[in-house]
Amino acid sequence: METSHKSVATLLGDPKKAILKISGPMMLAMFMQTLYNLVDAIWVAGLGPNALAAVGGFFPIFMIIISLATGLGIGTNAVVAQRIGAKDKSGAESAAKVAILLVLMLGAGVTFLSLISIKSALILMGQTGEVLTLCLQYSYIVLPFTIVFMLTNVANAILRAEGDAKRAMMVIVIGSVLNVALDPIFIYLLKLGVAGAAYATVISAAVSLSMAMYWFFIRKDMYLDLSFRKNQLDFSFLWKILSIGIPASLAQLSMSIAIFILNKFASIAAGAKGLAVFTSAWRIINFGTVPMLGISAAVTSVVGAAYGAGDMNKLEKAHFYAIKLGLMIGISVMAIVQIFSKQIAFLFAYSREGSAIFNDIVNALRVLSLFLPGTPFGMLTSAMFQGIGHGVKSLIVTIFRTIILQVFFCWFFVSVMKVGLQGVWWGIVIGNLTNAVVAFSWGKSVIRKLKNSKRV
Known part of the structure; x- marks a missing residue:
């Protein structure tokens, strides 16, 4: 538990040191994520313009999902950090657990709606022929993992709220590096093409989430105890998270x-x-x-x-x-x-x-x-x-x-x-x-x- 307690001590200590210690790892994480997006496009480009157009065509849909996930992560980060600052550990734990339940429910709803509407949405965006076929192939692999992407964002937000920027960085960096490594294997070695790029994306996201869940629920060495058997949930945190998270999602969009x-x-x-x-x-x-x-x-x-x-x-x-x-x-x-x-x-x-x-x-x-x-x-x-x-x-x-x-x-x-x-x-x-x-x-x-x- 020492790592997380030190992180909380940093969060509650000198604000200048806290900004430096948290922002450093997060800068690296954001840089790796940006680099991954660029490299991922380069690997797909090797399949030809139709493949690149297909993955690019899915990007606006994916951005809506990621914007929602990012916004809810920001709301979770703010509310949990506020309760930690107030030395209300049980409140911080309750807020984090409410956020997890919220994302599970929203993720399920978004997954269902996106799967039944994706074809119509892509046609409306002007996709036809082979590009539409490839884009649907990519979409039907990625969309069922919507909950994974959303949960990863919220898990990362909880880590940041504790001041544990190193582990928050690891979740992003390891996922990004793994995706870059898996792309050529699935796309070219296994000859899966656009589907291979989709499999690389969802596998790397699942690994990132698994790391965070291991720390939270198996190793249990975080400052916050997220066991759902402990304490009753306070759903008053739901509105607080949404009142920050929804505007943040709209800002991303x-x-x-x-x-x-x-x-x-x-x-x-x-x-x-x-x-x-x-x-x-x-x-x-x-x-x-x-x-x-x-x-x-x-x-x-x-x-x-x-x-x-x-x-x-x-x-x-x-x-x-x-x-x-x-x-x-x-x-x-x-x-x-x-x-x-x-x-x-x-x-x-x-x-x-x-x-x-x-x-x-x-x-x-x-x-x-x-x-x-x-x-x-x-x-x-x-x-x-x-x-x-x-x-x-x-x-x-x-x-x-x-x-x-x-x-x-x-x-x-x-x-x-x-x-x-x-x-x-x-x-x-x-x-x-x-x-x-x-x-x-x-x-x-x-x-x-x-x-x-x-x-x-």
Whole structure:
């Protein structure tokens, strides 16, 4: 039990050390997950464009499931961390168990609905012929494991809520590495094609979940005892988890919707070339935001514990320190992209055909990298809102950035000012920076009110 108790001690101790110790492993986990998504696509690409289109066609459906799972994980993380901070161990255990039951029920419902509607949904999305057949083959293997994906997210959230970032990292990293290793075996060695990619995905997810379940229910060396024979469940935690989790899920979906709209603007500005430039440059910018995601996971846990303990000074320190850390990382990554923009662009434009968009990618990277320093102000304030249970505020911050500001400025520069592709890049950057100012100011105001109410 010593590992978990040390993790809880870290969570409840110096907020700066807690942010560092939790965010480090989570950064690595997020990086490995991002890398796995890229490598997985590369393995499938070897089967040809139809296979790649089939797996890509399933991606929007899978993103809805993952968005729901991620949101519920964030809600679980915040509520459990709050009870740990309040030194209410039995309440934290009850909240964690309620979350597990919630995911089991929702997972079963989502699995049933997705299986009976997947074919119609894919046809509605425009899939036909061999691509539709391959996509259904992939879907019918992955969808029955919906509960596994959702439970893994919640198990990971419980680990983070305890401050046990190392094990939370292991769940993600081992699953990602295993998936990358199994892909070539199932796809090419066993000659299962697209089905092989699906089997690699579900097996790696099942192994990740099995690790967490082993720690929780067999080894039982966690801080929280999740045995369902102990204590009665307090279902009042259900609404608390959902009040944070549902807005967090919608926030995740809003980001996917925003990318779809931004793709449209890039296409309007410069056709297929604009789309190729945007998707190439945005992959690099996404890599730059991976450390922010790790810090964001830490913020929700540390802020949640501080809020539960009623220590608003610690809450404020955790929020501000996380933003300073994120800002330093954002500036560093931006500088790297600025310096090596030509070398990075060459990765996407090394062919004779690709050389035609080389300069456009260089320009996109140089402008879009300005997006990174402003990101922590909005993203980490949103995570702070989740930690204190203000899920709707978190959702508003995300939607304000993704769907309102970025889309508005892109529309203004592309459709009104007729700036072309440059308008897309500057629209994204200006929208993000505007949101950074508004979100951070709002976050400071909320923390100030919490501190004042505590003094009364």
